[in-house]
Amino acid sequence: MSVNKTILIATANKGKAEEIKKIFQDTNFDIKFLFDFSDKLENLNIFENAKSFEGNALIKAIVVGDILNMITLADDSGLCVDYLDGRPGVISARYSGLGTDEANYLKVLKEMNGVAFDKRDCHYNCTVAIYDPQTKFVDTVSGIWEAKIALEPKGNKSFGYAPIVLAKDFNYQKTNAEFDPEDLININHRGKAFRKAIEVLGDYLKK
Numbered sequence: 001m002s003v004n005k006t007i008l009i010a011t012a013n014k015g016k017a018e019e020i021k022k023i024f025q026d027t028n029f030d031i032k033f034l035f036d037f038s039d040k041l042e043n044l045n046i047f048e049n050a051k052s053f054e055g056n057a058l059i060k061a062i063v064v065g066d067i068l069n070m071i072t073l074a075d076d077s078g079l080c081v082d083y084l085d086g087r088p089g090v091i092s093a094r095y096s097g098l099g100t101d102e103a104n105y106l107k108v109l110k111e112m113n114g115v116a117f118d119k120r121d122c123h124y125n126c127t128v129a130i131y132d133p134q135t136k137f138v139d140t141v142s143g144i145w146e147a148k149i150a151l152e153p154k155g156n157k158s159f160g161y162a163p164i165v166l167a168k169d170f171n172y173q174k175t176n177a178e179f180d181p182e183d184l185i186n187i188n189h190r191g192k193a194f195r196k197a198i199e200v201l202g203d204y205l206k207k
Helices: 014-024 053-068 091-092 101-111 189-206
Strands: 006-007 031-032 072-081 121-132 139-149 165-169
Touching: 006 053, 006 189, 014 031, 014 189, 053 072, 053 091, 053 139, 072 091, 072 189, 091 101, 121 165, 121 189, 139 189
Parallel strands: 006 031, 006 072
Antiparallel strands: 072 121, 121 139, 139 165
């Protein structure tokens, strides 16, 4: 890729930022994060009140992109459990109402108590919105990662619902939290979505 451009990634999550850095390491894009502009975003409030991952990703990309006047990528991700009719879904980060990853995944485990393993299918969804405030170009791409809900939490190497998610790629033998998150970026939902976004950006900037 010959494009050399600074891109803003609209996240302040340090764990997510480390994953994204690895996705972009072989590109010519120079990426920045929200914490790189804390002085300009001190009073930033983004209301992610859409009913879809796409809607929330677009809200974040447009709000931040317009403030900083930078091409912006924003993602919205979540865990969707078949048995729970797709919950926690877009409210994955605040599912328990208690504000911690542990409380969120323990709530899911409680709701799945007694459910047979063959009925514990789930998937991660990551949708990335791409926005250029100068041209108003906008697009979205998504990545899906199939898995099952574990019977109990295991591992402490990752964040979010990772301790209770068993990826299909590993035959459901280990939770995602038993791996370093950077080692999963080639197969997980976030890696899939951001690699698609890189392709879209490359094509867009060559025009």
